[in-house]
Amino acid sequence: MKSFPIGARLTAWYFGILAVVLSLFSLTAYFAMRKSIYRTVDEELGAHMEGVRRLIERTARYEPDDLGRELREHSELAGSTLLQVADRQGNWLYRSASMDRYEIPRLREASTVPSTLVLNDMPLRVLTTEIQVGDRSYLVQAAVPLDDFYGALRRFATLLLVSIPILLLSATAGGYWMSRRALAPVDQITQAARNISVQNLSSRLVIPQTGDELQRLSETLNSMLERLEAAFKKIIQFTADASHELRTPVAVMRTRTELSLRKPRSAEEYRETVAQVHSELEKTSDLVERLMLLARADYGAEALQLFTADLGEIVREVCSQGKMLSEAKEIDFREQIPGRPVWVKADAHALRRLFWILIDNAIKYTPEGGRVDVVVGHENGFAIGE
Template identity: 25%
Template structure:
């Protein structure tokens, strides 16, 4: 079976609710009207009973029959039957009365020959066990006809109100769901070439405003991710184009004519350097791909950050000495983490710091310890980085140095991206600040991974 649309479901629900409410209201009104008629009939018959008892106070007197006829003539739809204590019928005011009538005291309802009666039975002389029995019959056929017409009107009202509510509900649901159709249109128009469509949040009803906000945020993330992916692909091609061209050109030139063995060996060594750089670039990209998919799983081992930093400073000491840069460390802290991954991250930061620190400058590593986290700062003297460039420092293949060289075999612009991935894999965060002649990378790490 085809599934009902949301508008159809809401319209049917509105119709069902309206029908139920109308039906309940009609039934209650019908019951109230019937009870009201019974109460009026009870009052009328009680009043007539008093008058008839007064008229028949002395049933043996000669004028009692005249008084009885006078009393009955005042109510055209009223009839009377008098029976003796032995059950024999003494008197009927009409020849069309039913043969059998209830003799028990109280009010009841009966029907005969298409006529409905309200019946009240009571003794003529209350308190006397051998008293004759008075049975008053009130024709209530017009009451019953009214109630029947009202019941038909109720069913008609229920049907018409349900139909009207279904139509109005369908219109209201379609109008109310217009923002959802708008969202569907925007979603249908989203493609790799068109990710800039957004929903007007200010025009959405409050119930859908939050959904529209999250939908727009999702499109924003998709757009940003697609732009990054496109830029990443372009950067890969950009980085690999020059070394591949160098390899092809160098190889073609070498093969243009016969050469000595030493020239071939030199050509192979030159090609080997380019191939090693390309292999390292591919490995770095694979490393970042693993980080994007949450596949970097740091090991947990006790580490003394002070000792780890000292090992790295000792490794970079010859390079710092040649560049006339001073290396120093302050503070120490203990944590649990992956030694190799953290060394790689700190090596990238120290290598960047040394490359951009002028002669006679200084590179410092400061370690601080707090109850739950520890901080590590790598800072260097030198020319600052513009504030608008700081958010992009951790982008892949991004280099703030305007003198960027295509296909440089030393630095491909992946170091800071790898560092950020390692810090995040450890549950920490890294940020960069630059000013007052210093550039500092601040890291916060949990003590336990």
């Protein structure tokens, strides 16, 4: 999903989570309704059975036919509840007409828990109870058809199956619209950022006054653009100054050399020309060093590449260049580097640059006729360079 836009990914996650939540809700609602139906039917059976118990206790002294009539009247008042009553000898005192139609089996042992039977494709909830009145015992069985309840349960399940996809699609479409609306400022920020280049670094992003992450992002980007603009202006200014400063000594050196080459000059005039060229070269060298420092500062800290290197060999290379500079100032340049390798673990390039800076500064700040010593060796297991 990484290749899809954020809005699409958010919508997909929203769709998946909502689908799981609605599915769990539907299953919970379905089984809760099913349990509620059984509880309602069981309460109806229990209430009907309690009414039969009171009726039998009140009319137990009647003849069986009279008791049957009382039970018939009570059963008719009970509505859809089916009833059959027999004594312990198996003689029917009363039996609803529908009992034969549903082929409900004859009375069995009493049970305190209702059970569900499917007879002739008709689901029934059946409760069998034994009622004891004096020395007489009666088996009473009540049943409630569940087809109406199951029909309501099926309609409820159909409603869930139809409504959940509609709700899911509607909510997903709404979520996608909301995500696109919420992320619309991101597209605007992206487009504005693309339009900013070197030619218009002063341009800024429009900050949405929403007080959320997008506003903080825009403010942060604008702060970054301000720092980049300031840095770029400094670079342009330094480049312009450097170009001007380089142009001046180069122009002076070219002019002096051209004048010297137009006609023969005396040794003193040539010496004066060389001295002026040397002075301008020192200015140029100093400017180049400043440019290098600026480049290093802009680049940041260098990552050192550490390898085993011969310190003596590195210093010897640098000293060969330092000798040429020392000869111009008539400085006594001496080096003491052992013939065997002086192994160190270091970045050879950085180490070479370090010793060149040290030797160059030593020659630069040593007066004419002075002395510069470069020493490399071992001391207490450590490499020494001074």
